[in-house]
Amino acid sequence: MVHVMDPAAKQFWAAWGEVHTLDGLIDISAKTEEEWKKVEDGAATVIVAAGVLQRPEYTREPAGKWRGYAKAVADLAKTGMERAEAQDLTAMQTLGEELDKRCEACHEAFIPKT
């Protein structure tokens, strides 16, 4: 999970970003072909990782719920890949926020609170 899903999601989130500094807001969104290619690769890897989570050997109980969360991430990453190919920054901002929510939804449900 941490080794595949997290770095892949970070590449996905790299599509859009801004950083607040003392000099104001700095736009760190993807700009070059190369940067956009990384976003696409990240989305592709999120799709693969979410697919792996849906395999029987990785599924946790209740399985239907688990697979639902994993599929929600995979579906969103598919849209993300298309939008990254189109270098659609506005869509990637929204999709990035939604991805975060969908990752967290599964964590909320399946990671025991300490």
Ligand code: HEC
């Ligand atoms: C289908 C459920 C599911 C989905 C979807 C999911 N995760 Fe997780 N994730 C888990 C579980 C369960 C753990 C706790 C570790 C374990 O039990 O293997 C975890 C742990 C993690 C951790 C380790 C830190 C922690 O909170 O324990 C990171 C980082 C992480 N996930 C990132 C992501 C990201 C990023 C996404 C979305 C792109 C995502 N996960 C989507 C189930 C999921």
